[in-house]
Amino acid sequence: LFPPFLLSFRLSPLTERGYSNRPPSGLLSKRRKLHRIQHGQCSYTFILPELDGCPGGGSPSQTQHYGGFQGGPGVVQRDSPPADSEWSAQKLQHLESTMENNTQWLQKLENFLQKNNRRDVANMQSHVVHNQTATMLEIGTNLLTHTAEQTRKLHVVEAKVLNHTSQIEIKLLENSLSTNKLEKELLLQTSEISRLRDKNSHLESKVQMLESKQRGELEDMRQEKNRLQSVIRTQMAAIESLERRLRVASTNNTALQRQQTQLMESVHTLLNMVASTTGTHTHTGTHVMWRDCADAYKAGHYVSGLYHIYIGNRTEPVQVYCDMETSGGGWTVFQRRFNGSVDFQRSWREYKMGFGDVLGEYWMGNEVLHLLTNQGVYSMRVEMMDWEGNSAHSHYDRFTLTSERQQYRLYLRGYSGTAGKQSSLTTHGSGFSTRDKDNDNCEHCKCAMMLTGGWWFDACGFSNLNGVYYSIGHNIRKLNGIKWHHFKGPSYSLRATSMMVRPYDF
Numbered sequence: 001l002f003p004p005f006l007l008s009f010r011l012s013p014l015t016e017r018g019y020s021n022r023p024p025s026g027l028l029s030k031r032r033k034l035h036r037i038q039h040g041q042c043s044y045t046f047i048l049p050e051l052d053g054c055p056g057g058g059s060p061s062q063t064q065h066y067g068g069f070q071g072g073p074g075v076v077q078r079d080s081p082p083a084d085s086e087w088s089a090q091k092l093q094h095l096e097s098t099m100e101n102n103t104q105w106l107q108k109l110e111n112f113l114q115k116n117n118r119r120d121v122a123n124m125q126s127h128v129v130h131n132q133t134a135t136m137l138e139i140g141t142n143l144l145t146h147t148a149e150q151t152r153k154l155h156v157v158e159a160k161v162l163n164h165t166s167q168i169e170i171k172l173l174e175n176s177l178s179t180n181k182l183e184k185e186l187l188l189q190t191s192e193i194s195r196l197r198d199k200n201s202h203l204e205s206k207v208q209m210l211e212s213k214q215r216g217e218l219e220d221m222r223q224e225k226n227r228l229q230s231v232i233r234t235q236m237a238a239i240e241s242l243e244r245r246l247r248v249a250s251t252n253n254t255a256l257q258r259q260q261t262q263l264m265e266s267v268h269t270l271l272n273m274v275a276s277t278t279g280t281h282t283h284t285g286t287h288v289m290w291r292d293c294a295d296a297y298k299a300g301h302y303v304s305g306l307y308h309i310y311i312g313n314r315t316e317p318v319q320v321y322c323d324m325e326t327s328g329g330g331w332t333v334f335q336r337r338f339n340g341s342v343d344f345q346r347s348w349r350e351y352k353m354g355f356g357d358v359l360g361e362y363w364m365g366n367e368v369l370h371l372l373t374n375q376g377v378y379s380m381r382v383e384m385m386d387w388e389g390n391s392a393h394s395h396y397d398r399f400t401l402t403s404e405r406q407q408y409r410l411y412l413r414g415y416s417g418t419a420g421k422q423s424s425l426t427t428h429g430s431g432f433s434t435r436d437k438d439n440d441n442c443e444h445c446k447c448a449m450m451l452t453g454g455w456w457f458d459a460c461g462f463s464n465l466n467g468v469y470y471s472i473g474h475n476i477r478k479l480n481g482i483k484w485h486h487f488k489g490p491s492y493s494l495r496a497t498s499m500m501v502r503p504y505d506f
């Protein structure tokens, strides 16, 4: 009765159905736990599935594989943890259903045994089956708790791994973000740099342009300057030549003027001579006798030169030089020097009678001067010129010259003029002295001997216009020259002088 049962039992659906979905493998078959039950002559062998071998199961080794990110059948998609937990639940469910299936199967078996065995055998068998069932239930419970524990651990590990992964991911993201940021910044800076470089090159080109422009301008200016300099040089040369020509022309001009005045003087002299020789008649026939140059001027003669005047009641005319230009004209000149052609080292008698050339240098004579100025009230003027071309004058409102008996004593009043603030000629009356007649105020000296010429020496005074004529270059540091102290100092010899008289009320 039993052997066929046993045989059929061995081929029971437990092996065929319970594990039909598993791939047959040696490892799996080794892991199967074998449970044997001996019941009299019969022995029952149960093969129960080992939960550790389940696909995607929570064996520690597999969990570790999973934690190490290794591929394999148990790998959980790291980006889908919810699916994973679902999988665990599924697995649990699966286990539960397996358990249930087992239980159901056991019950089925029991039923089968109860139906097919004898009562006693059946009882004993049922007892064994009960015992077995309890054991199996115990084992199942143990398995379940173990699985749950494993699952929980797995969950923790998964969470840790996930956390770690997410942290790493976050870090990676952060890193990539910062990298991106840095890249962007780098790009920005690069573009900025290139922009700056562009700008710089632009500026550089501009600067170069400006520099070249400036250089060109400078060159132009330099050329212009050179041109101007050459122009200036030519102009200077032109100016110099013009100056030279002007000098020639002016000398020509002065020469012509001198000739003209000489001609005019000659004409006047001739006219006067004609007038005097024909009895000094005017056109109307009236007899005119000029007492001095002022009369001639008043008669309409305005040219300086030689004139004939009649002094006192004398019938003989006196030749004099008339200055018709200086300070209103009408001046009768009694001393004139301008080129040293006449020697003024003369005796008393010569100074009394006069000497020299009336149209050149001359001394009119003390006697004539005395007679002339005795005709009325006369003023006296002294004109001077130095070698530097400066002119000056001394003016005396009143001029009085005594007779020869009173040594031609000179009295002056009312000084004014530009040749010194005070008179260089003694005004309080000093006698005339020559080398042969000493009338000066120097008790133990002869001024005329020391200073030469004839003059109204004081002791010896500040002036002597009849001194030695010194030409230019020899005219300084001369005590016996033509001296007018308050004009040019005590030792300067003047270039030109003239002394002249005119009625005070002219």
Ligand SMILES: *[C@@H]1O[C@H](CO)[C@@H](O)[C@H](O)[C@H]1NC(C)=O
Pocket (backbone or CB within 6 Å): 017, 018, 094, 097, 098, 101
């Ligand atoms: C349990 O039994 C049912 C039906 O009897 C079957 O569909 C299911 O796949 C079985 N489960 C396992 C884990 O063997």
Ligand SMILES: *[C@@H]1O[C@H](CO)[C@@H](O)[C@H](O)[C@H]1NC(C)=O
Pocket (backbone or CB within 6 Å): 127, 128, 131
């Ligand atoms: C079955 O259970 C009883 C008591 O419950 C026990 O004495 C006996 O040894 C058990 N049999 C087996 C085979 O375990």
Ligand SMILES: *[C@@H]1O[C@H](CO)[C@@H](O)[C@H](O)[C@H]1NC(C)=O
Pocket (backbone or CB within 6 Å): 159, 160, 163, 167
């Ligand atoms: C998971 O990471 C968070 C921070 O992201 C942390 O607060 C938490 O404690 C972590 N959990 C575990 C189990 O490490």
Ligand SMILES: *[C@@H]1O[C@H](CO)[C@@H](O)[C@H](O)[C@H]1NC(C)=O
Pocket (backbone or CB within 6 Å): 312, 313
């Ligand atoms: C000139 O002569 C006149 C008479 O002919 C006379 O009256 C007069 O006083 C004389 N004058 C002089 C200055 O001699």
Ligand SMILES: *[C@@H]1O[C@H](CO)[C@@H](O)[C@H](O)[C@H]1NC(C)=O
Pocket (backbone or CB within 6 Å): 339, 340, 341, 359, 360, 361
């Ligand atoms: C001085 O001038 C006069 C008159 O102009 C002239 O005749 C004479 O030759 C001149 N003498 C000298 C040395 O220049």
Ligand SMILES: CC(=O)N[C@H]1CO[C@H](CO)[C@@H](O)[C@@H]1O
Pocket (backbone or CB within 6 Å): 248, 251, 252, 255
């Ligand atoms: C008097 C005098 O100096 N005459 C000169 C005037 O100028 C010409 C030239 O222009 C000379 O030849 C003269 O000698």
